Amino acid sequence: xxxxxxxxxxxxxxxxxxxxxLAAIAFGCTAIIFVGGFFEDILYRxxxxxxxxxxxxxxxxxxxxxxxxxxxxxxxxxDHPDDIIALVKKVPGVVSVARRLQFxxxxxxxxxxxxxxxxxxxxxxxxxxxxTDRSAAGRNVALLGGAIIExxxxxxxxxxxxxxxxxxxxxxxxxxxxxxxxxxxHTIAGSINAIDATVAGIFYTTSKAFDxxxxxxxLGTTQQxxxxxxxxxxxxxxxxxSDTDRxxxxxxxxxxxxxxxxEVKAWQELNDEYGKSKAFLWRMFLILKxxxxxxxxxxIYNTMNMAVVERTSEIGTIMALGTTRQGVWxxxxxxxxxxxxxxxxxxxxxxxxxxxxxxxxxxxxxxxxGASMSWISEPVIVPSVLVFSFVLSLITSLISSFxxxxxxxxxxxADALRHA
Amino acid sequence: xxxxVEVAQAAKEYWLGKVRVPALKGxxxxxxxxxxxxxxxxxxxxxxxxxxxxxxxxxPTSGTVRIDQVDIATRSSDELAVIRAVKLGFIFQNFNLLxxxxxxxxxxxxxxxxxxxxxxxxxxAQEALASVGLATFERHKxxxxxxxxxxxxxxxxxxxxxxxxxxxxxxxxxLDHKTGQDILALMKSINQQRGTTFIFSTHDxxxxxxxxxxxxxSDGQLARAA
Numbered sequence: 001x002x003x004x005x006x007x008x009x010x011x012x013x014x015x016x017x018x019x020x021x022l023a024a025i026a027f028g029c030t031a032i033i034f035v036g037g038f039f040e041d042i043l044y045r046x047x048x049x050x051x052x053x054x055x056x057x058x059x060x061x062x063x064x065x066x067x068x069x070x071x072x073x074x075x076x077x078x079d080h081p082d083d084i085i086a087l088v089k090k091v092p093g094v095v096s097v098a099r100r101l102q103f104x105x106x107x108x109x110x111x112x113x114x115x116x117x118x119x120x121x122x123x124x125x126x127x128x129x130x131x132t133d134r135s136a137a138g139r140n141v142a143l144l145g146g147a148i149i150e151x152x153x154x155x156x157x158x159x160x161x162x163x164x165x166x167x168x169x170x171x172x173x174x175x176x177x178x179x180x181x182x183x184x185x186h187t188i189a190g191s192i193n194a195i196d197a198t199v200a201g202i203f204y205t206t207s208k209a210f211d212x213x214x215x216x217x218x219l220g221t222t223q224q225x226x227x228x229x230x231x232x233x234x235x236x237x238x239x240x241x242s243d244t245d246r247x248x249x250x251x252x253x254x255x256x257x258x259x260x261x262x263e264v265k266a267w268q269e270l271n272d273e274y275g276k277s278k279a280f281l282w283r284m285f286l287i288l289k290x291x292x293x294x295x296x297x298x299x300i301y302n303t304m305n306m307a308v309v310e311r312t313s314e315i316g317t318i319m320a321l322g323t324t325r326q327g328v329w330x331x332x333x334x335x336x337x338x339x340x341x342x343x344x345x346x347x348x349x350x351x352x353x354x355x356x357x358x359x360x361x362x363x364x365x366x367x368x369x370g371a372s373m374s375w376i377s378e379p380v381i382v383p384s385v386l387v388f389s390f391v392l393s394l395i396t397s398l399i400s401s402f403x404x405x406x407x408x409x410x411x412x413x414a415d416a417l418r419h420a
Numbered sequence: 421x422x423x424x425v426e427v428a429q430a431a432k433e434y435w436l437g438k439v440r441v442p443a444l445k446g447x448x449x450x451x452x453x454x455x456x457x458x459x460x461x462x463x464x465x466x467x468x469x470x471x472x473x474x475x476x477x478x479x480p481t482s483g484t485v486r487i488d489q490v491d492i493a494t495r496s497s498d499e500l501a502v503i504r505a506v507k508l509g510f511i512f513q514n515f516n517l518l519x520x521x522x523x524x525x526x527x528x529x530x531x532x533x534x535x536x537x538x539x540x541x542x543x544x545a546q547e548a549l550a551s552v553g554l555a556t557f558e559r560h561k562x563x564x565x566x567x568x569x570x571x572x573x574x575x576x577x578x579x580x581x582x583x584x585x586x587x588x589x590x591x592x593x594x595l596d597h598k599t600g601q602d603i604l605a606l607m608k609s610i611n612q613q614r615g616t617t618f619i620f621s622t623h624d625x626x627x628x629x630x631x632x633x634x635x636x637x638s639d640g641q642l643a644r645a646a
Contacts, residue, residue, distance in 0.1 A: 002525060002532045002541075009520035317516040320477060321530045321577070322505020324498045413477045417512070 003327070007334035010307065011342075017303055022343045024299035025397070028292035029347020029389040030354055035288055036385035037355045038363075039281045041377050046206070046274055047241065047267070053147055053205040055270040056098070056235035057244050058251065060084065063261045065232070073102065074188040077230035084262065088236060091250050093243040098125035099231040101222045105185035107165075107215060112173045117213040118185065120222025123155035126235065147216070152177030152201030160221045162200035168212030170202045177201055183215070187227040195225050208367075244268075293392060296343075297400040304336055304404035315408050316416025329409035336401025337394065344393035348386055355379050422489060424584060424617055425451035425474055430483035432469050432640075443469040445640040446483065451619060453584070456611045458631035459621045465637040467621035468589055474619060475508055475587045476500040488584060505533060509578030511588035511607075511620075515570040517562040517577075523569075524549060524558040527576045534581075548580040549573070552606060568599035572606065579610060586610075588620035592627055604630045 011018055051057055061069065065076035078084065085097045101120040106113050147154075147164070155164055163183070165175055175181060177199050184194040197217065204211045223229055238247055244266050255262045268275060308315070315328055323331075362376040427449040434441045444466045451457055451474075459467045472478040473485045476492050485492050488507055492500060504510075509530075517526045528545035536544075549555060552572040562570055571591060578586045588607065592600030608630060611618050620631075628634050636643035 001538055002521075002528055005525065006518065006521060006529075013520055313514075313516065314518060317510075317512070317518070318529070319501065320475065320504060320510050322501050322533060322581075324501040324533075326498070327501075327533070414472050417477070417516075 003331055004334065007331055008338055010311075010335050011338045017306070018339070021299050021303045021339055022346055025296050025340065025343025025393045026346040026350050028296045029344060029393055030351035031292055032289060032389040032392070033348070033351030033381070033385055034355045034358065034379060035285060036382050036388075037359075037379035038377060039285055040382050040385075041379050043274075043278055043281065044380070045375060045377075046277060049206045050271050050274060051237075051241065051267050054207065054210065055267045057238040057241060057267055058236040058248055059265050059270060060088070060234040060236065060251070061232065061263050061265070063263045066263060066265055069232075073232065074226075074228075077188070077228065077232060078234065078262075079230045081231050081234060084234060084260070087254060087258070088234065088251060091247055091254070093238050093240065093247050094236055095239050096125045096237045098122045098235045098237070099219055100233045100235055101219060101226065101228075101231045102233075103185045103222070103226055105183055105215075105225075107169070107173065108182045108184065109173050109175060109179065110182070114169070114173055115213070116169060116183075116215045117210075118183065118222065118225075119214060119216045120219040120231075121155070121216055122219050123157045125237070147203035147205050149201045149203050152199065154201055154203075155216060155218060156200070157218060159200065160218050160224075161195065161197045163197045163215055163217040163221075164201045164203050165199055166211035166214040167202055167204040168208065169215060170199070172212070175199050175202075183217070183225065185225055187225075188230075189227065191227075193225055193227060195221065197221075241267075289388075289392065293396050296393060296396040300336055300339055300397050300400035301404065303339070304332060304401045305407075307335065308332065308404045308408045311408075312411065312416045312419035315411055316413050316419065319411070319413045320417060325409040328411075329405045332405030332408050333398060333401050336397045336405070339401075340394040340397025343397070344390040347393060348390055351389065352381055352386070355381055423450045423486075424453050424455075424488055425449065425619070426484070426486040427470070427473065428484045428486075430470075430473055430480040430485055432466075432473065432478065433481045443640055444473070444480070447637075447640075447642050449635060449642070451585075451617060453617055454611070454615045455617050455619070456608060456630070456632045457617075457619045458628045458634045459619065459637060460623060460628050460634050461621075461637035461643070462623055466640040467623075467637055469640075470637065471587050471589050471619065471621055474585070475510065476503050505530060505581065507584045509581060509583040509586040509616075511571070511574050511578050511586060511591045513590040513593045515562070515567070515574045515594075517570055517573055519562050522559050522561055523554060523565065523573045523576075526562070526573055527580050530577060530581050544580055545576075548576040551579070551610075552576045566599075567595050568602060571595060571599075571603050575603070575606060575610070579614070579616065582614075583616065585617045585619060588618065590621055590623075592622065592624065597626075600624070600627065 062076040062078055069076050081099050088094055088097050099122055103118045105116055105118050107116045150167060156162060179199045181197050181199060182194055183197050187193050238244060248264050248266050251264045319328060359378045362378055365375050365377045367374055427447055429446045429448060430444055431446050432444040434443055447470060459470055461467050473480055479493055487503060524545050527548050528541050531541040531544060549558060552575050554569060554572050557569060592603055595603060604627060607618055610616055622628060
């Protein structure tokens with residue numbers, strides 16, 4: 001007990017030095033808490049916007065489509081989707097199941113004709129969000145829904161020949177809401193078919209590449225164009241993204257039990273970009289952690305080393321009074337741990353306060369690579385990062401105290417007592 | 421009666437770079453229980469080195485040092501720490517109190533490794549502090565005490581473990597004459613009342629006069645015993 005008291009009081013013996021050391025630890029923790037929360041927010045937004053705009057949480061295909069469907073998309077159609085939809089909807093956590101049918105085609109204004117990527121969707125299950133709805137969503141418009149309608153109106157199930165164009169595609173053919181277009185494509189039998197359509201609105205998503213080629217239209221109209229009643233995929237939306245793996249597993253088991261030749265892909269598998277971005281950001285975070293750990297180690301090492309030099313005579317005294325070498329070693333480790341403990345607590349408090357403040361203010365961010373949407377970052381508090389920063393400050397404190405503590409314990413008692 | 425301290429042909433050499441400096445040159449000394457012994461001599465005569473050998477703080481280069489029949493050269497560093505904690509008490513010229521602890525905590529510190537309750541430790545420390553006349557200074561930090569008071573705290577710290585021997589290296593050197601006399605009188609009374617053996621170094625003639633026996637050192641050798 002008296003050793004603990006001695007350690008704690010020694011820490012605050014040179015207040016300025018201790019405050020600087022604690023500030024270094026707290027700064028390191030704050031950096032980790034803030035950057036961790038910032039990266040988490042980036043990944044969360046990337047994940048949610050991609051899920052809502054493109055992939056849903058899960059997609060169900062006829063087995064083989066995922067690997068070979070790009071070459072022969074109409075060879076892997078789902079012929080009776082309603083039975084499967086009814087089955088999937090019974091799984092806890094599933095909110096909606098939407099049918100999709102995709103195709104390549106040509107879009108013509110009469111003067112201009114460009115290739116496009118068509119996506120037949122069910123507007124009731126894959127709604128778009130008007131940019132004018134921003135007030136309802138605050139600055140989180142990207143999180144509200146999938147495609148954001150920049151001008152005009154979203155798709156309407158009651159307007160079968162109304163289509164919406166990606167921003168880049170609309171710009172390419174100089175189309176605007178209200179314009180009439182001709183959409184041409186192959187039917188699944190291989191003949192040519194076309195429909196007259198009206199541009200209802202212009203949309204954009206988080207992916208510029210998608211917006212440069214995409215046209216969305218009601219599923220029924222797409223089936224009419226392709227002359228089929230089948231669909232290519234079923235897009236499953238869940239209540240919580242964290243349920244993805246569980247529902248995927250359940251669906252797989254269900255399909256095996258019912259002998260259905262279907263495959264399920266999760267949003268992570270459908271979005272290679274997310275996985276790479278996550279790996280990239282966490283690697284950067286790892287480097288930051290290493291830098292912070294180094295700063296903390298050097299800072300505490302310096303403090304502890306100076307303490308050993310300054311208190312050499314005292315070390316000699318306590319050893320003369322019967323303290324063993326191990327006792328001296330423990331005393332200095334205890335002082336290091338005290339610094340780490342207090343610094344870690346301060347770091348958590350300051351880091352949390354600063355992160356919440358920045359979250360309140362928001363950080364305007366440019367569009368990420370390959371995207372066209374600016375956004376406001378709102379860093380979050382990640383509990384696991386809080387725990388990590390605290391443990392890191394404690395462990396680095398012990399590591400950096402280890403050598404000075406060892407040096408102190410190896411001092412010759414007589415030499416230490418002679419030290420002025 | 422078995423001697424408490426037996427120093428036989430003890431020599432101690434130091435190396436200053438490549439230069440060998442002999443501090444003690446074959447000293448013989450026997451100290452019995454209850455003695456109040458002064459080791460006298462000019463600066464550099466080897467007084468502190470001899471006290472360090474008896475205090476298990478340094479090992480002799482040659483010869484033997486036995487404390488309560490234990491040859492210190494045969495003991496490990498941790499075993500010597502235990503001998504220091506149990507059998508020896510120390511009083512230093514510069515008091516060597518731990519500045520961040522109060523007077524009471526300083527006195528309590530040597531009991532930290534003892535297997536007794538914190539309440540017992542506190543009681544022993546309070547008794548020791550009271551016995552040196554500082555019962556009302558328990559909560560004072562060393563910097564809030566005078567030189568004489570600090571040395572009294574150091575004496576309380578030395579006696580709290582009830583050691584066999586208390587070693588004092590120039591205990592009055594940093595005190596004025598009157599305070600030095602008081603400190604020596606206190607040491608003497610502890611010696612007489614508790615039977616604790618005192619071995620202290622000094623080069624002050626008046627201090628030497630308080631001792632039962634004086635050992636004179638000169639140039640690392642025993643000059644004479646009075």
